Amino acid sequence: MRIILILEYDGSRYCGWQSQPENCSIQDALETALSQIAHEKIRVITAGRTDAGVHALYQVVHFDTSVQRPITAWVRGVNAFLPDDIAVLWASETSDKFHARYSALERRYLYLLLNQPVRPGINHKKVGWFHQPLQLDIMQRAANILIGEHDFSAFRAAGCQANSPIRTMTQLKIVRHGNLFIFDLRANAFLQHMVRNIVGCLVYVGKGKYSSEWMLELLAGCNRAYAAPTFSAAGLYLAGVKYDSSWYMLGLDEMPLIPNMFLYN
Known part of the structure; x- marks a missing residue:
């Protein structure tokens, strides 16, 4: 069974x-x-x-x-x-034909990033943190470049064991609630550290270190050494796994965007 x-x-x-x-x-x-x-x-x-x-x-x-x-x-x-x-x-x-990994069509991750001068206390280990002001519009322009099928070698961990760095990103949306940035990513699959490395690069763009076009350079270069450091694990959440409707599973869209505890200004 x-x-x-x-x-x-x-x-x-x-x-x-x-x-x-x-x-x-x-x-x-x-x-x-x-x-x-x-x-x-x-x-x-x-x-x-x-x-x-x-x-x-x-x-x-x-x-x-x-x-x-x-x-x-x-x-x-x-x-x-x-x-x-x-x-x-x-x-x-x-059915014994169902497989949690191989039957999955899409995964969804959320990254919660607190953007304020001082580190969090009550949400320690529940959110990432960055102290300098971030610009949402330029980060979203950079994020849009990653939508579609790409070689994500610049965003994979050195020890990643995936056979191929090719992934299809179907969504990378950033929303802001006061001083909390929510990065909402969906793809057919993710490489090791891929979300945290993408967030790190978007933070570099958001603080003004690079323009949004930097993402094009990173994709073309396929070299992890030129990208930003891996961001903290604290704000990362696996938020959904999508399967064919024949399995009668709850879909990605039936899950809440973020836990209510993070809706604050």
């Missing part, structure tokens, strides 16, 4: 999604909880592996099990064994 789960988590104190020998990952915590309910060893497959310190509003996983449990056991039961900063939101049985 194959089960789909949707979960959310605060990644602040974890070493990322992927299981590690130190047992410090979100995958480790989830598999331990699932195994408690199943009374057998459970291994999960995820739609996207988030890095250390990165959060998720909408992460999708699947797993196979030989046991029969009511759906509530895979939600409330699993949550009883999970740490407080990880929660299963939804579960369903599915």
Whole structure:
């Protein structure tokens, strides 16, 4: 039997999604909880592996099990064994043809950036931060250059294991709520550190270090060394995974834009 789960988590104190020998990952915590309910060893497959310190509003996983449990056991039961900063939101049985990663059509990430002179306190590890004033219009012009299919080599981590740097960006929208900038990115898939590297470059543009046309140079050069440093993981959220409607999954557009806690001036 194959089960789909949707979960959310605060990644602040974890070493990322992927299981590690130190047992410090979100995958480790989830598999331990699932195994408690199943009374057998459970291994999960995820739609996207988030890095250390990165959060998720909408992460999708699947797993196979030989046991029969009511759906509530895979939600409330699993949550009883999970740490407080990880929660299963939804579960369903599915066909063994469904694959959390390979069936996904599109991923959505949000990056929340606080733009004010002093660092955040209450939202520490929940938002990125930049102290100099940023210009929204020039950042959006730069962001528009990245829409479409491109070689994103200039925005991938040195250790990225993806077979190809070619990705299709379908949306890169920036909105501002007072001193909070929200970067809303959608693509068929993302390279390691791709969102954080893009945000870092947009910040360089927004503070006036480069013009928006700099993005064209970075795309053409395909060289990570010429781009901005990788931005903080703190403000990054996996916010949606889109599947074909035949899987009866919640779509990207059914998720809220940002958590209400971040709507402040």
